[in-house]
Amino acid sequence: MKPEPSPESGPIRSVDRELLLAMRSGELFGIGELTEELSVTATAVRQRIERLLARGLIDREKVVAGRGRPTYRYRITEQGKRITAADSTELAEAMWQELLSIEDPELRNRMLRSVATRLGREYAAQLDENAPLEERMRVLSRLLKSRRVVSDVISAGELPVLDINACPYPTLADGSQDHSMCRLEEQVLSEALGKPVQLSQCRLDGDSCCQFSPAVNSSTANSPGDGTTAEVD
Incomplete structure (x- = not known):
């Protein structure tokens, strides 16, 4: 039996929608870039990212550079793009x-x-x-x-x-x-x-x-x- 999609957990918060709009180009973004773009703290960005990841509106990609700890960069998904699209x-x-x-x-x-x-x-x-x-x-x-x-x-x-x-x-x-x-x-x-x-x-x-x-x-x-x-x- 094909899995049934998880229901949405209510409307998207305005601050989360703001982050989606900042990522609408479809490029990969790091925490630092989003912090600068939105003029908020890194903690605030991470909280928004966790909520959007849970809803499948963004996904993440691991980046390994040298011997340092791996970091993640984030990209809006197709579902996220639909939410931020202009009224059709x-x-x-x-x-x-x-x-x-x-x-x-x-x-x-x-x-x-x-x-x-x-x-x-x-x-x-x-x-x-x-x-x-x-x-x-x-x-x-x-x-x-x-x-x-x-x-x-x-x-x-x-x-x-x-x-x-x-x-x-x-x-x-x-x-x-x-x-x-x-x-x-x-x-x-x-x-x-x-x-x-x-x-x-x-x-x-x-x-x-x-x-x-x-x-x-x-x-x-x-x-x-x-x-x-x-x-x-």
């Missing part, structure tokens, strides 16, 4: 609107499927494909929560369902009745779980949450609100 909301909104504006429906759907597949596989890589569906769904729910997507798994008859209590992308859905984002989520979750799921309840249709349940038909699932069949391959 405007970029995501622009790209989403451009996707929806593609006039050729076949091309538009192919692009959306590609996006869903890529996102879904990122989750699937962290799930045990041999585990029961309900267990995979619960691990997926925890992964979603780590990305600030509020979700719960409940039992509905013989099969589990995944409830998402608030739209994870409200600025992209923009309050309209368009279900394109709903269909994208449906395909992402299907790819992640390795089993087609269908949107059985939707907030856009007045339901209390968006609910995804295993599709009755293994190849297609009907999305509420638009009467069309959403592909989940």
